[in-house]
């Protein structure tokens with residue numbers, strides 16, 4: 001079952017399309033990461049899913065309810081931790097949570113013990129009687145989490161929950177997000193922290209200019225960067241092995257090549273090879289290590305980059321003894337998928 005489904009979900013502000021026919025499926029009890037540059041339409045999407053604004057067209061089904069027809073049922077199912085903490089500054093952590101509990105009609109006998117349990121879970125009990133205005137950024141985030149969890153939401157939206165937090169507090173929140181998910185909650189995490197998304201999320205969607213431009217598991221997204229160049233790499237390596245007797249083990253090692261950082265060791269680094277590499281249009285930087293290893297950064301956005309660079313080496317008589325590359329990161333996927341759409345927009 002899906003916790004969230006959207007069908008051609010669209011939001012138009014006046015004449016501007018902020019979210020364009022979004023089709024999204026977020027399976028129940030998973031952690032979904034929403035990535036996208038500023039102005040991509042993430043917050044607008046979340047606002048539609050949390051019934052803060054109405055879609056212009058299309059449908060959103062949250063926990064089985066249509067946001068248009070059953071907004072009250074949807075609101076009961078979800079918790080929201082906004083980027084800007086929206087608690088009452090002059091009330092204490094406890095009082096803010098009590099207000100939230102009362103809003104959701106939590107039984108008063110149960111209310112305070114439930115809040116105390118949550119405070120313990122996120123480790124903020126020591127500040128229960130402090131006003132929000134007296135708390136640090138991380139403490140505010142924790143207070144906000146307690147308030148948003150008090151009605152036991154099945155679906156939790158977190159908008160940049162760890163932005164500006166110190167590394168230790170970040171880890172505490174990451175553990176908490178995992179715990180909440182283990183407990184059966186679906187989590188929608190908006191973040192600019194690629195490492196955070198890579199580590200926590202089951203699935204990731206990249207949104208750009210209102211469109212979903214990529215959707216997969218973090219590993220699937222990273223592999224997709226490799227796949228687009230795999231065939232060409234294999235072909236080029238066959239060519240190399242025929243021409244320069246590269247060991248077959250080298251070929252296997254490079255099956256999972258990334259094109260970001262290319263590094264190889266030649267039998268002999270003659271000046272001709274180095275100069276030709278320097279002049280190759282795909283080579284962004286070149287560095288020769290003390291042991292003679294040549295480390296290149298190449299423009300992998302171009303499909304011809306790898307074969308072109310390797311051909312340069314071969315045509316100068318270079319004999320490759322070993323070759324290696326670095327795996328792409330989610331950040332690479334993000335930059336590639338958002339730059340492609342921008343280019344399409346311009347065309």
Ligand SMILES: Nc1ncnc2c1ncn2[C@@H]1O[C@H](COP(=O)(O)OP(=O)(O)O)[C@@H](O)[C@H]1O
Nearest residue numbers: 013016018036037038039040041042043044045
């Ligand atoms: N109330 C509004 N009226 C008009 N335009 C808006 C409104 N809210 C957002 N936008 C525009 O819609 C686009 C998407 O905004 P938003 O969803 O906030 O992006 P994100 O959260 O991904 O940074 C932006 O170009 C923004 O300027």
Ligand SMILES: [Mg+2]
Nearest residue numbers: 039042043044
């Ligand atoms: Mg936003």
